[in-house]
Amino acid sequence: MSAPARVGPGRLITFEGGEGAGKSTQIRLLAERLARAGVETVSTREPGGTPKAERLRELLLSGRFAARGPLFEAMLFAAARIDHVDGVIAPALKRGAFVLCDRFVDSTRAYQGAMGKVDPDMIRLLETVALAGATPDATFVLDLPPAEGLARAARRRGAGARPDRFEREASAFHEGLRQAFLRIAAQEKERCVVIDAAPPPEEVAKTIWRKMTRRFPLSEETPA
Numbered sequence: 001m002s003a004p005a006r007v008g009p010g011r012l013i014t015f016e017g018g019e020g021a022g023k024s025t026q027i028r029l030l031a032e033r034l035a036r037a038g039v040e041t042v043s044t045r046e047p048g049g050t051p052k053a054e055r056l057r058e059l060l061l062s063g064r065f066a067a068r069g070p071l072f073e074a075m076l077f078a079a080a081r082i083d084h085v086d087g088v089i090a091p092a093l094k095r096g097a098f099v100l101c102d103r104f105v106d107s108t109r110a111y112q113g114a115m116g117k118v119d120p121d122m123i124r125l126l127e128t129v130a131l132a133g134a135t136p137d138a139t140f141v142l143d144l145p146p147a148e149g150l151a152r153a154a155r156r157r158g159a160g161a162r163p164d165r166f167e168r169e170a171s172a173f174h175e176g177l178r179q180a181f182l183r184i185a186a187q188e189k190e191r192c193v194v195i196d197a198a199p200p201p202e203e204v205a206k207t208i209w210r211k212m213t214r215r216f217p218l219s220e221e222t223p224a
Contacts (some may be wrong), residue, residue, distance in 0.1 A: 011137045048080070140195050
């Protein structure tokens with residue numbers, strides 16, 4: 001079977017990493033920088049991005065389906081991704097926008113694949129069905145020791161807020177996730193860039209911008 005044709009002239013940039021690594025913050029900072037460079041951007045997230053996918057996000061992160069197992073979760077993530085790609089990502093790429101997405105296929109590979117032990121062939125099948133050619137042009141893997149990331153996530157939630165279904169996993173699970181993301185990055189060096197997420201957000205953002213402009217030269221770059 002031939003690979004699906006590329007979706008439009010835009011660029012799909014995904015951000016991956018463990019809990020609390022700073023993905024949403026870096027997407028916001030990069031979107032601001034791209035806007036100053038005159039580039040249309042669409043910031044989105046997975047699961048989510050559309051009303052249907054956001055509803056699935058609520059159910060998945062609540063832990064309601066955890067007892068059904070990782071394969072069931074992977075199928076729900078794929079269902080949310082299909083709606084997300086059709087409703088948000090593909091239209092933006094077709095009109096030439098840069099789409100910045102907080103988590104994408106690599107999270108399914110890490111969470112349900114590497115840690116959930118879902119068969120790799122099934123993961124690939126779900127990707128093929130869901131993506132329809134909307135594959136990432138670049139992926140920034142934000143790397144951070146799990147203990148620090150979980151502490152950041154706790155501060156973000158605030159006192160009294162319940163951690164989500166994945167934040168509640170044991171420390172060994174989160175270390176396994178970190179290693180899974182690093183393996184993915186090592187296997188796909190042309191696409192993936194590992195970023196040290198420990199420095200202050202502004203320093204991380206400068207590193208990401210340098211990597212971005214080397215890969216995708218922009219006509220109106222702002223100083224680093």
